[in-house]
Amino acid sequence: MRPGPPPTGRPGVDRLGFYALGGHVESPRDLIAEIRLAEELGLGNAFLSERLNVKEACSLSGAAGAVSERIDITTAATNINTRHPAITAAFASTMHRLTGGRFVLGIGRGLRPQIAALGLKQTTTVQMEEFAHLMRRLWRGETVRDYDGPLGQFPALKLDPTFDEDIRLGTTAFGPATLALAGRAFDLVVLHTFFSDETTARVVQEVRDAAEQAGRDPAAVKVWSCYATVTDEIDEETFVKKTVGRLATYLQVYGDLLVSTNRWDPALLEEFRRSDVVGELEGWADAVATPEQLDRLRAVLPEEWLDCAATGSPERCADRVAAQFDLGVDGVIMHGATPSELVSVVEAYRAADRVPA
Numbered sequence: 001m002r003p004g005p006p007p008t009g010r011p012g013v014d015r016l017g018f019y020a021l022g023g024h025v026e027s028p029r030d031l032i033a034e035i036r037l038a039e040e041l042g043l044g045n046a047f048l049s050e051r052l053n054v055k056e057a058c059s060l061s062g063a064a065g066a067v068s069e070r071i072d073i074t075t076a077a078t079n080i081n082t083r084h085p086a087i088t089a090a091f092a093s094t095m096h097r098l099t100g101g102r103f104v105l106g107i108g109r110g111l112r113p114q115i116a117a118l119g120l121k122q123t124t125t126v127q128m129e130e131f132a133h134l135m136r137r138l139w140r141g142e143t144v145r146d147y148d149g150p151l152g153q154f155p156a157l158k159l160d161p162t163f164d165e166d167i168r169l170g171t172t173a174f175g176p177a178t179l180a181l182a183g184r185a186f187d188l189v190v191l192h193t194f195f196s197d198e199t200t201a202r203v204v205q206e207v208r209d210a211a212e213q214a215g216r217d218p219a220a221v222k223v224w225s226c227y228a229t230v231t232d233e234i235d236e237e238t239f240v241k242k243t244v245g246r247l248a249t250y251l252q253v254y255g256d257l258l259v260s261t262n263r264w265d266p267a268l269l270e271e272f273r274r275s276d277v278v279g280e281l282e283g284w285a286d287a288v289a290t291p292e293q294l295d296r297l298r299a300v301l302p303e304e305w306l307d308c309a310a311t312g313s314p315e316r317c318a319d320r321v322a323a324q325f326d327l328g329v330d331g332v333i334m335h336g337a338t339p340s341e342l343v344s345v346v347e348a349y350r351a352a353d354r355v356p357a
Contacts (some may be wrong), residue, residue, distance in 0.1 A: 010322040013346055017045035017224065017267045017333045019076075020064065021055055024287060028054045028063070035064050037339040038071055041346045045072040045224075047106075047190065047333055050079075052114075058091050065099040073099060076190045077108030077172045079133045081120050086157050089138040093159060096167045104188055106170035107131065109178070111253070122338070125177045126150050131184040132169050138163040175258060179203050183210025188222045193335050194247055194308045197327055199262045201226055204328040222330040228309035229317050229334035231345060237291050239311075242336045244298045245286035247306060248272075252284060268302050275300040310334070314344035318352060321345070 020034050038046055046064055052059040057078040064073045073095070080088065088105070094105035109123045110116075116122075130150045134157070141163035147154040170188035173179045180255055182189035187208055191200065208218035230242045249271055250258055259269045272278060277296040282288055285297060297307075310320035317334075324332045334342055 010349070011325055012044075013350060014040040014044035015325075015331045016043050016321065016346070016349070017047055017072075017331055017335065018043060018339060018342060019047045019049060019333060019335055020046075020060070022336060022338065025054065028060060030072045031050045031060055031063055032067050034339050035068050037343075039068055041339060041343065043071060043106075043339070043342075043346070045331060045333070047074050047076040049076060061091075061103065062098070064101065065095055068099070068102075070102075072102045072104060074104035074106050074170055074188065074190075076106040076170060077110075078105050078106070079123065080128065080151075081108045081115075081123055082110075082118070083156070085131065085134060085151060086138065086159065089135050089157075089159055092135065092167050093139060093163065093165055096165055097190070101166075104168040104170045105135070106172065106188065106190065108172040123308075124150070125181050128171065128178075129181055129185050135167070135169060138166050139163055150215045173203070173207070174220050174254075174261060176206065180208045180210040183207040183212075183216070183218070183221055184223055186221065188224065190333065191226050191329075192250075192261075193226045193228050194250060194262075194305065195225070196264075196304075196308050197263050197323075200324065200329065201327040203261075208328075220331065221222065223328070224331040224333055225324045225327070225329040226333045226335050227321060227324055228311075229321060229342070229345060230309065230311050230336055231314050231317050231341065232312055233314065233344060234341065237294075240294045240298065242293070243285055243291070243306060243309060243311060244294050244301060245289055246336060247301060248278070248285035248297045249287075250290070252278070252281075261303075262308075264302075264305065268305075274302050279337040310345075314348040315352075318348035321349065322352070 018038060020031050048057055048060050061073055092105040093194050112122060116323045127150045137161050141161045143158040147157055168187040169185045171182050172190045173182045174192050182274055204223050207221055207223055211218040211221045230239055255269050259266055277293050310317040321332050321334060
């Protein structure tokens, strides 16, 4: 009997992740079932975004930690200026011990309009780097007295003098400044959705180069692709909302940055912005667009931009997710899908490499 084909060598399912409570949700309690199913599937990381409604990061992190045993839990992301730094440090150290070291404190800049509406200043790259250094000092049990620096003025910052906690820090990264920051000062970085393959490979190298220039081991910084993964098993309206609607929303929010990062043609972005359908929208496309408007949005989006995602059959999605690792990433977030929607993709991913269940 001839032996079967050798394994393809694709990374294990534990190198895959998902965003819990993706999109607009009514009940945060849905998180519990999602985390439990994700662990059953063998996924390695549950990422938590934060919205100021029913998706507050500390509450969700605690719930996720309490109902899980193996999966990593990463905030991706919370902001550094919406809580006192000592409170954020204590949140992370509490989660670290609650989960037995499975927690990653992930931070980001936040959406500019939301930060401005809260009466807060926009977070700078310098502040994010300083925050990372300060967190590590507090987790080592240091007392920081008379702090006067990029993060403000604090008479005394401390947690517990007996601490010597090794807590991972993560960040979301988009532009070159944040990518370089991730390489210098963080342990994990989450890239943005709808990056082309060329862009993903390029920015991974930017992170690695920055780490090396800072005297760090480039392989120690774990880079996660955030890769839209939407199978054709869901209904057509939902499929279009999760692909066309989501990309259109990103172009509404920060189209210039996404286009420049991907080195796409800015003239095509201007055509999108000038289209009648975009002018009709009274909010973000993935939240307010009607099915008819989504169809019209699809017509004004370049096909190559929409193709920066895993779509179609579970087998095709699994293959495209696996191909992300060829670009140099350490993990892939299957973005835009719940664990229940990912069951068939994970099964196909395992079957292609004969990975044991």
